[in-house]
Amino acid sequence: xxxxxDLIVIGAGPxxxxxxxxxxxxxxxxxxxxxxxxxxxxxxxxxxxxNVGCIPSKALLQSSEHFDQANHHFKExxxxxxxxxxxxxxxxxxxxxxxxxxxxxxxxxxxxNKVSFFHGTGSFSAKTENGWSIKVSSLKEDxxxxxxxVATGSSPREFPGVKFDEKxxxxxxxxxxxxDVPKTIGVIGGGVIGLEMGxxxxxxxxxxxxxxxxxxxxxxxxxxxxxxxxxxxxxxxLNIKVGVSITDVKVSDKSVTVKYKDQSGSTTDLLVxxxxxSIGRVPHTKGLNSSSVGLLLDDRGFVVVDSxxxxxxxxxxxxxxxVRGPMLAHKAxxxxxxxxxxxxxxxxxxxxxxxxxxxxTSPEIAWVGKNEQELKKEGHSYKVGTFPFLANGxxxxxxxxxxxxxxxxxxxxxxxxxxxxxGPMASELISEAxxxxxxxxxxxxxxxxxxxHPTLSESLKEAALxxxxxxxxx
Ligand code: FAD
Ligand code: NAI
Numbered sequence: 001x002x003x004x005x006d007l008i009v010i011g012a013g014p015x016x017x018x019x020x021x022x023x024x025x026x027x028x029x030x031x032x033x034x035x036x037x038x039x040x041x042x043x044x045x046x047x048x049x050x051n052v053g054c055i056p057s058k059a060l061l062q063s064s065e066h067f068d069q070a071n072h073h074f075k076e077x078x079x080x081x082x083x084x085x086x087x088x089x090x091x092x093x094x095x096x097x098x099x100x101x102x103x104x105x106x107x108x109x110x111x112x113n114k115v116s117f118f119h120g121t122g123s124f125s126a127k128t129e130n131g132w133s134i135k136v137s138s139l140k141e142d143x144x145x146x147x148x149x150v151a152t153g154s155s156p157r158e159f160p161g162v163k164f165d166e167k168x169x170x171x172x173x174x175x176x177x178x179x180d181v182p183k184t185i186g187v188i189g190g191g192v193i194g195l196e197m198g199x200x201x202x203x204x205x206x207x208x209x210x211x212x213x214x215x216x217x218x219x220x221x222x223x224x225x226x227x228x229x230x231x232x233x234x235x236x237x238l239n240i241k242v243g244v245s246i247t248d249v250k251v252s253d254k255s256v257t258v259k260y261k262d263q264s265g266s267t268t269d270l271l272v273x274x275x276x277x278s279i280g281r282v283p284h285t286k287g288l289n290s291s292s293v294g295l296l297l298d299d300r301g302f303v304v305v306d307s308x309x310x311x312x313x314x315x316x317x318x319x320x321x322x323v324r325g326p327m328l329a330h331k332a333x334x335x336x337x338x339x340x341x342x343x344x345x346x347x348x349x350x351x352x353x354x355x356x357x358x359x360x361t362s363p364e365i366a367w368v369g370k371n372e373q374e375l376k377k378e379g380h381s382y383k384v385g386t387f388p389f390l391a392n393g394x395x396x397x398x399x400x401x402x403x404x405x406x407x408x409x410x411x412x413x414x415x416x417x418x419x420x421x422x423g424p425m426a427s428e429l430i431s432e433a434x435x436x437x438x439x440x441x442x443x444x445x446x447x448x449x450x451x452x453h454p455t456l457s458e459s460l461k462e463a464a465l466x467x468x469x470x471x472x473x474x
Contacts, residue, residue: 003116005031005145007343008134010122010288012036013047014054014329015320016151017106019336024113026344031143032115033122033136035287038103043119045106046099047153048321049329052173055102057196059095060176061360064203068362076399086204088181095176118143123289131315132293147315147343150295150303151336152288154281154321159188162249168256168274172197175276181205186258186272190217190240192359193278195233199361202238209239209270211260217242220357222371222420224386224406229365229422232402236362249275283322308348309339317343331355354437358427363402366430369418369437372408381411385443385466387459389423391474394454400424405463407433407443414442414467425456432460443467 005028009020012034020032036044036051044051070084110117120138127133131146156171158164166174175197181204187194190212202208217240218226234240243263250257256275261267283302290297296304296312303318305311311318317339320332331350338348359365375382388404389395403423409416419433436446446464451457458473465471 003031003141003143005029005116005143007031007147007149007340008033008122008132008143008145009149009151010134011047011151011153011320011322012045012106012117013151013153013320013332014049015153015332015336016047016149017045017109017336018333019149019151019319019340020115021109021113022337022340023343024115026340026346028147028340028344030115031118031145032110033118033120033134033143035119035121035137037119038100043107043117044099044103045110045117046102048172049332050102050106051099052176054329056095056099056176057172057193057200058360059098060091060200061196061362063091063094064200065362068203073399086181088179088204091204092177092179121287123287124148124293124295125289127293127313135289148317149336149339150285150288150311150316150318150322151320151332152284152322153332154327155284156277157280157282159246159249159277159279162251162275162277164277165251168251168254170274170276172278175201175278178274182273183207184272185209185274185276186211186256186270187276187278188246188258189277189279190214190242191220191278191280194276195238195359195361197276197278198238199233199236202236207239208237209241209272211244211246211258211270212240212242213244213246215243215263218365221365222367222406222418223373224404225365225367225371225420225422228403229361229363232363232422233361251275281321281327285322308342309335315343325352326355326357328355328357351438354434356430356434358430360427363400363423364426365422366426367418367420368430368434369416370408371418371420375408375417380417382408382417383411383467384408385463385468385471387462387466387471387474389456389459391462392454392456392459394456394458395424397454398424398456405429405459407446407460407463407467409443409464409467414444415440416443416446416464419460419463421460423456423459429457429460432457 009032120136125133125135133142187210190210217230244260248259258270319335334350341348356368390401406420408418443464
């Protein structure tokens with residue numbers, strides 16, 4: 001069987017499967033190849049995001065939040081519950097069934113959009129007169145296409161000398177599948193995964209210690225947000241150590257000892273039942289056979305692309321985690337759509353200045369645009385308005401008044417340069433800020449928009465009013 005396509009997409013994560021669907025909508029004959037499989041060997045499209053990332057982590061965050069609420073907060077609402085107990089098996093099964101629904105949803109979308117799906121590893125076989133031959137591990141004969149999109153994603157980075165065994169030393173995969181709540185968990189890396197997975201297991205009963213190398217907590221966020229987050233997470237019971245230098249990790253059958261030096265120079269041996277390593281991710285190009293066709297990778301292993309996601313090979317594109325830029329599902333999706341549109345001659349576009357970042361802890365943290373440190377460094381003249389959720393009626397009714405909204409606008413033009421939120425539903429609230437920034441709106445624009453009452457979104461309006469020192473409710 002020899003199959004000719006207009007486009008072959010290698011990888012069916014959020015970058016790849018969205019690119020395949022968009023290209024098919026635009027009239028191309030598209031194949032998508034993905035190697036991820038369930039325990040029973042059946043296809044599990046959706047990539048890291050669906051299988052061991054965004055979706056399962058949010059399922060566990062929601063379940064563990066309910067458990068925490070039942071244990072600690074229902075009382076405030078006048079609801080007395082006794083003997084709250086955890087069925088971890090059911091909690092994990094629920095997560096697995098949500099993942100499966102998403103896998104099946106993608107297979108359904110492929111059918112609906114007439115994308116030919118092939119389960120197996122895709123690798124470059126040869127350059128042909130009209131394009132590329134791609135080998136699929138499960139097929140005897142190659143597939144052919146004029147255009148190829150590489151969307152092969154990323155893998156967890158190992159701590160030097162410490163292998164993931166997913167029993168004691170866990171990547172994101174193992175951290176989503178622990179069978180019994182450990183008494184103690186150590187986390188190397190206080191970034192997004194460390195905070196989200198650390199929060200899940202703390203809520204379920206583990207004593208969690210996070211070891212972060214950087215001298216300050218959450219340095220990628222606005223300093224005011226990081227300060228508030230550190231205060232709240234510490235109060236919740238997360239042990240967060242910053243500025244640590246890990247000098248040794250000893251793994252035994254049932255535990256791990258992590259030796260680290262803190263900022264004062266003193267050394268501690270941290271003994272834990274499980275160790276989650278979340279120190280970033282590395283691009284995944286294994287299996288692509290990239291060197292056989294001369295696909296250019298940089299010294300960190302990313303596929304080299306220009307601002308249009310073009311690689312050094314003709315009609316070969318690359319998107320998502322395997323190329324430069326933030327490793328986020330929505331960034332991968334935007335690049336997928338843009339490349340599909342470019343292939344048919346349209347002007348696909350990704351605005352890197354308005355990609356939102358979200359951390360799904362409680363409270364949630366979300367931002368878009370520049371933070372104060374960045375603007376100071378640039379010497380940009382700006383004004384700031386903040387509004388605390390404590391003064392928001394809906395937040396009081398919810399029983400969750402932690403945090404604030406911060407709007408930063410240009411001193412001269414009033415254009416919104418950044419919005420930073422820590423508080424309830426920050427992940428949802430940030431989209432209004434993204435929209436405003438996408439349209440180059442001003443803080444006055446936000447302030448003049450009618451927001452429903454009582455909603456958390458009124459806090460964004462109030463923070464925008466505060467830029468002009470005229471908050472109405474604070
Ligand atoms: P991937 O999702 O990694 O997909 C790549 C696919 O290609 C995989 O299915 C892989 O099996 C397949 N593949 C690789 N090589 C081959 C080959 N040679 N042949 C065939 N198939 C191949 N991002 C967010 O925006 N929000 C979140 O809440 C969020 N939470 C996360 C939580 C965790 C724990 C983790 C680890 C990540 C999270 N991310 C989140 C990041 C997000 O998962 C990634 O940015 C996103 O999945 C990248 O999409 P992608 O399509 O580039 O790659
Ligand atoms: P990260 O980049 O968010 O955090 C890694 C942290 O580890 C950093 O703070 C870094 O300083 C620290 N670190 C690195 N080496 C260290 C060492 N030797 N000792 C101690 N600390 C060390 O990476 P993370 O959390 O692994 O996540 C990977 C990617 O997945 C991120 O790029 C993120 O964008 C994505 N992701 C996104 C989520 C979301 O959007 N909500 C959720 C989870 C992951």
